[in-house]
Amino acid sequence: MVRIAGFVAVSLLAASPASAQVNPGDLKWGPAPAIFPRGAAMVVLSGNPAGPGQFVIRLRLPAGYDIPAHNHPSDEYVTVISGDFSLGMGDRLDKAGGAHLGPGGFAEAPRHMNHFAWTDGGAVVQVWAEGPFSMTYVNPADTPK
Numbered sequence: 397m398v399r400i401a402g403f404v405a406v407s408l409l410a411a412s413p414a415s416a417q418v419n420p421g422d423l424k425w426g427p428a429p430a431i432f433p434r435g436a437a438m439v440v441l442s443g444n445p446a447g448p449g450q451f452v453i454r455l456r457l458p459a460g461y462d463i464p465a466h467n468h469p470s471d472e473y474v475t476v477i478s479g480d481f482s483l484g485m486g487d488r489l490d491k492a493g494g495a496h497l498g499p500g501g502f503a504e505a506p507r508h509m510n511h512f513a514w515t516d517g518g519a520v521v522q523v524w525a526e527g528p529f530s531m532t533y534v535n536p537a538d539t540p541k
């Protein structure tokens with residue numbers, strides 16, 4: 397029965413984000429977890445960043461947003477969806493030392509390698525990494541409270 401099949405498909409979509417298809421306007425944004433500097437919004441597209449396994453999230457960063465030097469326990473793959481996003485490798489945020497990326501731009505931060513990022517005019521970026529996700533700030537004073 398077509399109607400039952402359709403109902404089942406909708407139920408699976410709601411229960412399992414990993415199999416979902418979604419347009420940008422339908423994403424349910426919320427405040428990013430406190431491990432990120434204040435002001436970012438986040439949506440989980442696939443998986444669970446808090447648990448084991450691969451996940452995909454998007455982050456919406458306001459203009460003038462800085463992410464101080466930090467590292468992660470897994471490789472991090474970042475795709476710029478919109479806006480401007482700059483990312484560099486190193487132990488301190490150095491705006492002279494990053495690569496400036498636009499929509500479609502891509503960056504990879506190998507696991508445990510210190511890196512930093514910022515946006516001048518605001519950005520939406522998509523992050524693919526392995527959970528459980530964490531951020532270790534190089535300077536403990538940079539750790540958001």
Ligand SMILES: [Cu+2]
Pocket residue numbers: 466467468472505511
């Ligand atoms: Cu990072």
